[in-house]
Amino acid sequence: MNITRRAAFTALVGSAGLFSAPPCIVGKGHYSEAKRARLKVARKRRRVIFVDDNYGLSHQGSDTPGGFLKPRLKPLVGTHVDTITYAVYAHSPAYISKTHPRHYAAAGGTSVTDQAWARHHKALVKAGHDPLQLVVDFAHGNGMEAFAHMSMNDCHDSFMPNLMNPFKAKHPELLVNPQGVLPNLQLYVTAYDFSHKEVRDRQFSIVEEVCDRYDVDGFEMDFIRHPMFFSRCIRGEPATKEEIDIMTSFMGRIRKRADEIGVRRGKPVLLSARVPDSFDLAIHLGMDLKSWISRDLIDIVIAGGGYASNTLAVADFVELAHQHDVLVYPCINQKPWSCDKAWRREGNRALAATWHQAGVDGIHFWNLATPFDPYSIQSQQELVRIRKKVYACLTEVGEAETLRGKDKLYCLDSTVFHHYQHISSEPPLPVHLMPGAARKIPLVLGDDVQAAAKADELAELRLELILHGPLLPGMLTLRVNDQLVTGGELLPTGYAHSHEHRHATDGQSEPHSHVHFQANQLSYLLSAPPLRLGQNEIEVSLQTSRKVVSGPLKLVNAQLWVKYKGGSAS
Numbered sequence: 001m002n003i004t005r006r007a008a009f010t011a012l013v014g015s016a017g018l019f020s021a022p023p024c025i026v027g028k029g030h031y032s033e034a035k036r037a038r039l040k041v042a043r044k045r046r047r048v049i050f051v052d053d054n055y056g057l058s059h060q061g062s063d064t065p066g067g068f069l070k071p072r073l074k075p076l077v078g079t080h081v082d083t084i085t086y087a088v089y090a091h092s093p094a095y096i097s098k099t100h101p102r103h104y105a106a107a108g109g110t111s112v113t114d115q116a117w118a119r120h121h122k123a124l125v126k127a128g129h130d131p132l133q134l135v136v137d138f139a140h141g142n143g144m145e146a147f148a149h150m151s152m153n154d155c156h157d158s159f160m161p162n163l164m165n166p167f168k169a170k171h172p173e174l175l176v177n178p179q180g181v182l183p184n185l186q187l188y189v190t191a192y193d194f195s196h197k198e199v200r201d202r203q204f205s206i207v208e209e210v211c212d213r214y215d216v217d218g219f220e221m222d223f224i225r226h227p228m229f230f231s232r233c234i235r236g237e238p239a240t241k242e243e244i245d246i247m248t249s250f251m252g253r254i255r256k257r258a259d260e261i262g263v264r265r266g267k268p269v270l271l272s273a274r275v276p277d278s279f280d281l282a283i284h285l286g287m288d289l290k291s292w293i294s295r296d297l298i299d300i301v302i303a304g305g306g307y308a309s310n311t312l313a314v315a316d317f318v319e320l321a322h323q324h325d326v327l328v329y330p331c332i333n334q335k336p337w338s339c340d341k342a343w344r345r346e347g348n349r350a351l352a353a354t355w356h357q358a359g360v361d362g363i364h365f366w367n368l369a370t371p372f373d374p375y376s377i378q379s380q381q382e383l384v385r386i387r388k389k390v391y392a393c394l395t396e397v398g399e400a401e402t403l404r405g406k407d408k409l410y411c412l413d414s415t416v417f418h419h420y421q422h423i424s425s426e427p428p429l430p431v432h433l434m435p436g437a438a439r440k441i442p443l444v445l446g447d448d449v450q451a452a453a454k455a456d457e458l459a460e461l462r463l464e465l466i467l468h469g470p471l472l473p474g475m476l477t478l479r480v481n482d483q484l485v486t487g488g489e490l491l492p493t494g495y496a497h498s499h500e501h502r503h504a505t506d507g508q509s510e511p512h513s514h515v516h517f518q519a520n521q522l523s524y525l526l527s528a529p530p531l532r533l534g535q536n537e538i539e540v541s542l543q544t545s546r547k548v549v550s551g552p553l554k555l556v557n558a559q560l561w562v563k564y565k566g567g568s569a570s
Helices: 005-018 033-042 065-069 116-126 131-141 166-170 183-188 197-213 231-235 241-265 279-284 289-294 314-323 345-357 380-395 418-423 449-454
Strands: 048-052 081-089 145-151 218-222 270-275 300-303 327-333 363-366 408-411 431-433 439-445 458-468 476-480 483-485 489-500 513-525 534-542 553-564
Touching (some): 033 241, 065 116, 081 218, 183 418, 218 300, 270 289, 279 418, 289 314, 345 380, 345 408, 408 439, 431 439, 431 534, 449 458, 458 476
Parallel strands (some): 218 270, 327 363
Antiparallel strands (some): 408 553, 431 553, 458 553, 476 483, 476 534, 489 513
8 A cells, every 4th residue: 555755754753752862842742743754854964064055066076966075075976975965046046946047246346257156156056067956866865964054144245245145235224233333343243133024034935945946855044153133232232022032933933834844744844043152142142042942943052153152051051951851952053162273083083072061962064174265275186185084084973883993182161253253151271370370261161181190191291371461480370170280391382462353442443563472382291080981170370479470371272182093093
């Protein structure tokens, strides 16, 4: 007997009550039918969610289906990536839309057709190939899910006018009012203001069209690209209750339509949302994430912008979301930003180990750190070499077990990129050091270093501190979990400089100044104990008997190497 997809979906709903996982309270104390259907899909193994932000279109040869898939997506086969999320809309649709035309020239006629991604996109479409459909077919053909991804309020056109969508140019009244914008929020002056129904209708129609016309397994709404939704927030003011309700209603509308589409096609549509680093930061911008979770408006939380990943309070997301059978995937944005400039595989391992220890459901990568090719590479061979190195972590980070016994680099977050400070956790660094005043800094480890030490598996535990300012041997005192650490090796590394923007009290930006620092590295060999799994505390202070030669001393970076015997080769 033939069973229709709709009948299969109905059967799935009916059988969902057999699951033993704790129920999500929806409505008056019971599962909704749609939630029951989605749970079976949501609970499948999904170790790594990988977002391709259209950079596949920039590659040489990506004007053909094979060339489009080869450099960025084909290497994912056989890794921990179980879900490919393809960016379908930022300033213009990357899929073949029936309602939103693709623009290859900005409002005012500025051409972008000479850019590689535009040429390749046009060639694919002209030959009858839809980039999103290519990704969906590739993912499903290789046993992976295919999600669509949308930048919910893209503002690249604020500094790249050749990306200005004609709809924005025609309707400036729908954008945020830039009057009184804070200096660090200038990036968002071309953001839509979601208080306008026309804006919400337009963004809703994109989600609806993609879910309705493509066999996507889910839709990721990226509220970090870009995090501004109401005019008052661009002045640093919190969203009002009315604005918060507007966003919750908007999410409810998307949830309702996605479930309707799921019933029609006999296959649920999961919804995920990439959100700021905490519930408080989210609600300040109008996103009542706690309500979104408790009211079953999303299935997956992509936690954090990824600019202060080591400081992200993952446990807070896990605690609430898991009460409602909502999954949590913390975000690594390109790379751990506090690792040194030479991208570190070990840094991603450390983040993932910490997050698995906190109970997350997997790892989310946004724009995994490969060059913004083809602009920063010398040859395709170089790109292949770099990508192979970068993608190596994708066979490790999706599970705690595959991370055991492998070298890791635990970093402390330092200064956050100023455009994203309003959605990021407060980093513990930099800190100014003054004689007699101890500074305590948290360090969380996902490795049971004491068990590893007892089993004679550790090769080295090395703490490296980078300081700006005059530093003499013996000037710094270090304690780890209240235990004094001695024998630090001081290595002058020359001079560093920064471009500091100073802002007057009236919010106006003053000209930037060049600030030069004497740079030093202090390196300490540690042991376990005192280091331990979970929360640790580093305490640094300057000896009061020592005289600072000249100027302030600032701790700007700190990182801990956890190296295993044989771990570097794995």
